[in-house]
Amino acid sequence: MDKEEQESRCEQCIIRQFNALRAMSKEELKKVSDSKMVRKIKKGESIFEEGEKLNGVFCVRNGVSKLSKLSANGKDQIVKLATKGEVMGQRSVIAEEHSNLSAVAVNDMEVCYIPKESIVHTLKSNPDFTVEVLRHMAHDLREADDVIVNMSQKTVKQRVAEAFLYLKNNFGEDKEGFLMLTLSREDIANVVGTATESCIRIISEFRKKGFLKTSGKRIGIADERKLQDLVEGF
Amino acid sequence: MDKEEQESRCEQCIIRQFNALRAMSKEELKKVSDSKMVRKIKKGESIFEEGEKLNGVFCVRNGVSKLSKLSANGKDQIVKLATKGEVMGQRSVIAEEHSNLSAVAVNDMEVCYIPKESIVHTLKSNPDFTVEVLRHMAHDLREADDVIVNMSQKTVKQRVAEAFLYLKNNFGEDKEGFLMLTLSREDIANVVGTATESCIRIISEFRKKGFLKTSGKRIGIADERKLQDLVEGF
């Protein structure tokens, strides 16, 4: 077993610590590892589509994927950004429904595809694993509730401010102080649920006020305190 | 065992068919039944509050409860309406977090309080039950995703129209054609995520256009087709 092959064994995979797979037994993990497939996905490529029947889940090893849903007016609403260690598609596999979301790579990615059999079998036989999955889903549900409240009770400006704080806290910033995860203005608008132009306008405003700094499409947070105040309604 | 006592046994409870309790064994159910407490709650009374630590879950036997979250601007956002057969508080119990939502009775209710021990123990030992809970939570999560998209991509008018269709489909209407579940205009506004005045205005408009009919605070759907068209953007 060479180095690369070794690293691609689930048993050795560090990523696993962040998700429910850590509750699997050695034997179960071995099965998963044997049945999984590593896939490289380029920026902009689709991983799965809304309405598609998923026969497995995707575990993110590297990169970021946007999970979105097309609305009647033709705009995508980004519901979640999935990053290293997160599992995509588990909701659909568990509920045995077609996917309610599309997944598209925001940058180059590496994901493991795990056929549902490996998962479903363990769900039925290893309660620790099932409870662990349940915990993760409970967490996702709480986050979704929070998003609902933000969407309906906060202004667009507050939501934009919050989005940048979220990006900083979850993806970090480089040495120059720019956000590690660079999204297009359109993607930001789709996270926030607003028109691209409105989003751009607000970013400009924040830049003029010294809350943000920009360089091309890169954006950095210049005054976190002020952004935070804005989110909280001051 | 008299009739009332018999009906209050979980083993006999029909409600159970609608939730994850149906996956419990006879013995497990007996334990739950012995530890549960039936509680009557009057309209407007609170069942639990946001931030409260829940030591059990609430199974709705009768009536409807609104699950809401207070936003920074002082308004409640109603995230879900829980009705007969639904279990409230399970997310918090499973995630071992304080509740992220408040539950208030919309009309007179009867709920069973089930201490978390009965649940948690079964979660660890009966995978069928755990998977069933997981399925329900997966379903809730999907619904939450849909709400996010609606909130951020639909106009207030569309959301109001959708809310009435939802109320009709989930709670039905009486012989006169009024919705069985009567919510105050303020509650409707809090479901839709808008100002109470805006909500009232839109209801008036819909009445004038013949989409709805009203009688005091009761509201009925007069033209489902037109409401549906509106939701879909015509």
Add this chain to the structure above:
DNA sequence: ACATAGATATGATAATTGTCAGCTTTTCAA
């Protein structure tokens, strides 16, 4: 029945947000 608090209704106005059009800058592949 009646008073009254709370809910519903409506107008006027302000603030927010979306849409369309046109322009400039950046990005990326030939």
Add this chain to the structure above:
DNA sequence: TTGAAAAGCTGACAATTATCATATCTATGT
């Protein structure tokens, strides 16, 4: 390197939605 094409930006304007003020109705307890 360069020239489309895409992304970013800005102005003007329209549409939507919130806010405040005030009036009317209605449910509820006494």
